[in-house]
Amino acid sequence: MFSNRIFTLLILLLSFSNHTFSIESTNASLLEALSIAKKTTSSGSEKINKTNLIKQIKLIGNTHTDSNTILQQLTLKVGDPINPYKLRQNVKSIQSLGIFKEVKSNVEKSTNGSILTFKVSENPIVSKIEFLGNSIFDKDTLHALLNSKINEPLNLNDIRIDIQRIQNLYLDAGYIQSKVLKVDTPNSDQSPIKFHIAEGYIEDIQITGNIKTKNYVILREIDIEPGMAIQKSSLQETIAKISNLGYFSQVYPEFLPGKTPNTYILKFQLEEKENQGSLSFGGGFSPKSGVSIFSDLMWENLAGTGRSIMLKGNFGISTDSSTNRRSTYIFKYNDPWALGKRRSFMLNTWLTDGKMGAFNPYMGNLSSQNERRFGIESGIGWPLSYEFYTKHNLKYESVTLPDKEIYYN
Known part of the structure; x- marks a missing residue:
């Protein structure tokens, strides 16, 4: 029995030893496979990166435009990997120069790198520049403002600058409704640039x-x-x-x-203002001066015609003969355009009736007497400008003394 147990133990040890060897062999095979896969992947990656790298940049179609002008717009350089987003941005950057009708890109790949080609289609050469609708400024004045030049490729950026400069010229001169309506750009080297200008004219005036x-x-x-x-x-x-x-x-x-x-x-x-005139009325009484009544009427813009009138009255009644008593009546009329453009006509008339007193400093006494004064005055205004004008008046006055002078010591 003891020998049987020993035999069974030997069999188990041999079985375990074989199993362990199998596991170790399997691990060695996996490590070797991973190493080979890594080498293969590394080799493929190197091939892919080299294919996408830019080895050359070519320009096609720039007959009049210097290549350096275009190349300075690029962010992609030789040795850079091809990036679709950056490629689109570079195409837009070349278009922003304003001198090309169309810009296209092409990538030609090979095992040793890629050739990046930009194909451009240039705008026509400017043969002539015309201005339509201008009368305030002549063509020589407008030509002097322009960035666009004859015998050079059409540049849309220059056109935008030219439009702004023309509009600023009019605006600085006070022509607030003027503008450049549109610009006809040439389709060929024989077609001109045409600036269409609207100077902002008045068709009618309404009130x-x-x-x-x-x-x-x-x-x-x-x-x-x-x-x-x-x-x-x-x-x-x-x-x-x-x-x-x-x-x-x-x-x-x-x-x-x-x-x-x-x-x-x-x-x-x-x-419009509601009130274009005034009316005042009043009176007073004192024991010494007596009764006084006055009324004033001022009417500007008479019946909407621009004329004006003034009526003024002052009526007095004294309580005794030694007190001054006077009544005054005045009428005045004015027409600012009676004789033509801002040539005015004025008429003024007055009547004064009553007792008038005066002190004589040499005699040292006070004199008083009744008098009547009637006067008329007319005048014309003649403009030298809107701000300055001259007036020429003619005046007549009649004075009547019905009584002798009365002296009071």
Whole structure:
């Protein structure tokens, strides 16, 4: 029995020894396979990286454009890997130069690297530059502003700069509605660049909001006329002249599209003042001076015509003969455009009746007597400019002394 047990133990040891050897053999085979796979992968990776690397950059189609101008736009260089995103960005960067109609890219791969080719199609050569619609500035003045040059390729970036410079020229001169409508770019070397300019002309003038004031009273203050280009300084002067009439609290200009393309209707929206005149009435009494009654009427913009009248009356009754008593009546009329453009006519008449007192410093006494004065005055105003004018008046007055002087010591 003992020998049988020993035999069984020997069999188990031999079986365990064989199994262990099998495991070790298997591990060695796996390590060898991994090493071979690693070498194979490493070799394939080297081939892929080399294929994607840029070995050369070529330019095609740039007849008039220097190659360095294009190459300076590129971020991809020889030795860089091909990157689709960066490739698209480089195409856009070349297009941003503004001198090409079309830009295409092509990648030609080989085992020893890739050839990156940019094919460009250049814009036409500028043979002539024309301006249409300009009358305020001549073509020589406009030509001097341009970046675009004759006998050079069309550059869209220069066109954008040219448009801005032309519009700034008009704007700086006060032509606030002027603009470059469009630019016709050449399709071939024989076609010109055409700048279409709208200088902003007035087709018509309209007025709203003037309930009392007649239209002609306002229009005669406006020096702007249909057919004129809209200029900021002229518009400001016109607003000031309408405001100086004194009939309106607000003056709003507005530009509406005209029937003719690129023209405008200049519309003035007005807010008219409610009161354009005044009436005052009163009186008083004192034991020494007596009774006094007065009434004043001032009417500006008579019936909306721009004329004005003034009526003034002062009636007095004294309580005794030694007190001055006087009544005065005045009428005044003015028409600022009676004789033509801002040539005014004025008429003034007055009547004074009553006792007038005067102190004589040499005699040391006070004299008093009744007198009647009637006068009339007329005048014309002649403008030298809007701000300055001359007045020429003619005056007549009649004085009547019905009584002798009375002296009071």
